Amino acid sequence: xxxxxxxxxxxxxxxxxxxxxxxxxxxxxxxxxxxxxxxxxxxxxxxxxxxxxxxxxxxxxxxxxxxxxxxxxxxxxxxxxxxxxxxxxxxxxxxxxxxxxxxxxxxxxxxxxxxxxxxxxxxxxxxxxxxxxxxxxxxxxxxxxxxxxxxxxxxxxxxxxxxxxxxxxxxxxxxxxxxxxxxxxxxxxxxxxxxxxxxxxxxxxxxxxxxxxxxxxxxxxxxxxxxxxxxxxxxxxxxxxxxxxx
Numbered sequence: 251x252x253x254x255x256x257x258x259x260x261x262x263x264x265x266x267x268x269x270x271x272x273x274x275x276x277x278x279x280x281x282x283x284x285x286x287x288x289x290x291x292x293x294x295x296x297x298x299x300x301x302x303x304x305x306x307x308x309x310x311x312x313x314x315x316x317x318x319x320x321x322x323x324x325x326x327x328x329x330x331x332x333x334x335x336x337x338x339x340x341x342x343x344x345x346x347x348x349x350x351x352x353x354x355x356x357x358x359x360x361x362x363x364x365x366x367x368x369x370x371x372x373x374x375x376x377x378x379x380x381x382x383x384x385x386x387x388x389x390x391x392x393x394x395x396x397x398x399x400x401x402x403x404x405x406x407x408x409x410x411x412x413x414x415x416x417x418x419x420x421x422x423x424x425x426x427x428x429x430x431x432x433x434x435x436x437x438x439x440x441x442x443x444x445x446x447x448x449x450x451x452x453x454x455x456x457x458x459x460x461x462x463x464x465x466x467x468x469x470x471x472x473x474x475x476x477x478x479x480x481x482x483x484x485x486x487x488x489x490x491x492x493x494x495x496x
Contacts (some may be wrong), residue, residue, distance in 0.1 A: 253289075254336045255366050257329070261337045262286040265346070273385040275350060275405035282337025286329035293329070294321045295486040328370065331398050336363035338405045347408055359401060366394050403437065411437050416465045416473070425486040426461055434461040453489075460486045 265272045268352070272281065294317075295428050301317045302310040321328075339359030345351020367389050368374060377383030414435035420426050426434075433444035445454040462481040471479050 251364055253329075254360070257285050257333045257339055258282070258340055259288055261385070265344075269346075272406045273346045275347075275403075276409050277336045277486060278337035278339075278341030279334050279401060279402060279405045282340075283330045283334035285337070285382060286331070286333030290321075292323060294318070294325075297321060324387075324391075325371075330369045331394055332363045335366070335398060335401050336360050337403050339363065341405075350408055355404075358439045362397060366390070366397070370394075370445035410437075412469070413462075413465045416468045417461065420464065420483070423483060425464065425483045427488075427490075430457055430461055434458050434465070457489055458484070460489050 261272070261278055264281060272278070296313045298317050301313040304313060335488030339356040339362075342350065342352045342359065344356075345353075373386050373390060374383055376385040414431065417426060417431055417434065420430065421431065427448055429444055433441045441454070441458065444458070445451050448457075449455045459473070460482065464479070464486055467476065467478040467482045470476070
């Protein structure tokens with residue numbers, strides 16, 4: 251409990267420093283992941299140092315390497331994951347974006363992150379020794395990753411809506427077409443359908459990146475024209491022309 255709330259204070263600090271930039275659950279998800287990663291790196295260095303100091307400094311390299319490999323392998327389902335989930339839940343509770351506040355979902359998400367942290371720290375006791383203890387880390391990791399992508403999908407909903415709102419007027423400029431709009435503002439299944447529609451994964455990737463760049467430039471320009479918007483739009487016209495000829 252104390253570690254997740256302690257790491258979340260970093261998000262609260264950033265909200266205070268940049269209240270107009272840190273707004274959505276997706277912001278909380280990404281910032282939380284980086285806060286957790288920073289905490290994790292610091293903790294790993296401390297563990298390596300303590301490991302090297304054990305047994306009066308005998309076999310420092312071997313002990314440090316063992317801790318480094320174990321902590322590195324478990325890193326993807328450790329603090330970065332816990333904090334990403336927890337901070338996304340905190341942003342749902344705060345509701346800094348209109349229509350995004352969901353206190354129940356936020357509280358449950360935060361509790362889920364704390365439960366994952368508890369399960370990871372105490373898996374030896376939960377496994378009870380033997381075969382179960384060896385299998386439990388993989389089971390917990392699979393459940394955590396499933397929950398991570400579930401939270402990410404819901405946290406990014408507001409960003410998908412913003413992207414669609416920014417790019418819908420571009421249908422009139424022919425910079426994008428409806429299938430590309432659906433793909434760049436949709437879910438993974440929409441992007442897979444778009445790749446199948448173009449029969450080219452490489453072309454679809456370039457078009458999706460260019461459409462995302464146009465949405466970013468439009469957001470920076472407040473929906474008005476700017477050199478960046480013009481460049482991004484022209485790049486999309488060029489890529490779409492290449493795609494059509496191909």
